[in-house]
Amino acid sequence: MPVLVITGTGTEVGKTVTTAAVAAAALAAGQSVAVLKAAQTGVRPDERGDADEVARLAGPVTATELARFPEPLAPGTAARRAGMAPVHPHEVAEAAAKLATEHDLVLVEGAGGLLVRFDAAGGTLADAARLLNAPVLVVASAGLGTLNTTELTARELSSRELELAGVVIGSWPDAPDLASRCNVMDLPEVAAAPLLGALPAGAGALQPADFRTAAAQWLAPRLYGTWDAEAFRIREAP
Numbered sequence: 338m339p340v341l342v343i344t345g346t347g348t349e350v351g352k353t354v355t356t357a358a359v360a361a362a363a364l365a366a367g368q369s370v371a372v373l374k375a376a377q378t379g380v381r382p383d384e385r386g387d388a389d390e391v392a393r394l395a396g397p398v399t400a401t402e403l404a405r406f407p408e409p410l411a412p413g414t415a416a417r418r419a420g421m422a423p424v425h426p427h428e429v430a431e432a433a434a435k436l437a438t439e440h441d442l443v444l445v446e447g448a449g450g451l452l453v454r455f456d457a458a459g460g461t462l463a464d465a466a467r468l469l470n471a472p473v474l475v476v477a478s479a480g481l482g483t484l485n486t487t488e489l490t491a492r493e494l495s496s497r498e499l500e501l502a503g504v505v506i507g508s509w510p511d512a513p514d515l516a517s518r519c520n521v522m523d524l525p526e527v528a529a530a531p532l533l534g535a536l537p538a539g540a541g542a543l544q545p546a547d548f549r550t551a552a553a554q555w556l557a558p559r560l561y562g563t564w565d566a567e568a569f570r571i572r573e574a575p
Contacts, residue, residue, distance in 0.1 A: 353391060355507050362552045364398070372388050401432065424456065507536055509535040522570065
């Protein structure tokens with residue numbers, strides 16, 4: 338798995354923190370890691386972007402950002418409004434492929450969901466994943482509504498013959514409600530893919546040293562962790 342594409346079922350589902358956790362767990366396992374942010378939006382030139390945040394939390398990764406657009410919009414829209422050149426899927430794929438020649442693992446983090454448009458031609462993260470022939474990890478929310486968005490994302494990946502590596506819950510609440518607890522059972526079913534982890538709510542606010550120590554406990558072995566999906570289901574599902 339030299340390249341792993343990470344997408345979300347929408348915005349604010351914990352995609353960046355999940356990327357950081359995978360990076361931290363891989364580093365702890367002795368892997369060299371690069372993180373590629375395909376397009377950063379809504380951040381000024383002097384502000385930290387998502388790739389910088391992954392590096393802060395995870396440790397010594399190669400952090401790369403292909404483009405930055407000032408308004409918090411879909412990358413294609415943000416590029417057009419700023420009068421800037423957009424990012425195209427082939428550029429994402431080329432950058433990731435180059436990083437893969439120099440690192441054991443390359444994590445490509447998208448912007449928003451799988452079909453958020455990068456350019457006027459309708460290019461998306463899914464197109465970049467296709468060019469890379471890379472598996473896709475889907476980060477989902479825990480609560481009500483997540484089953485629909487997760488299944489839609491999984492079906493789109495299947496229709497494009499892209500591998501869905503699995504699903505990670507990006508923020509598991511301290512006191513999960515009934516919907517969240519039921520979703521522990523239902524998410525793998527609607528995605529037709531395994532649940533590969535659950536990050537505790539507020540994980541991104543931990544001190545970097547604490548984050549790095551704990552990251553492997555939140556992720557399954559496929560993501561370089563020790564998290565046990567069955568034990569989690571027994572503990573959390575109703």
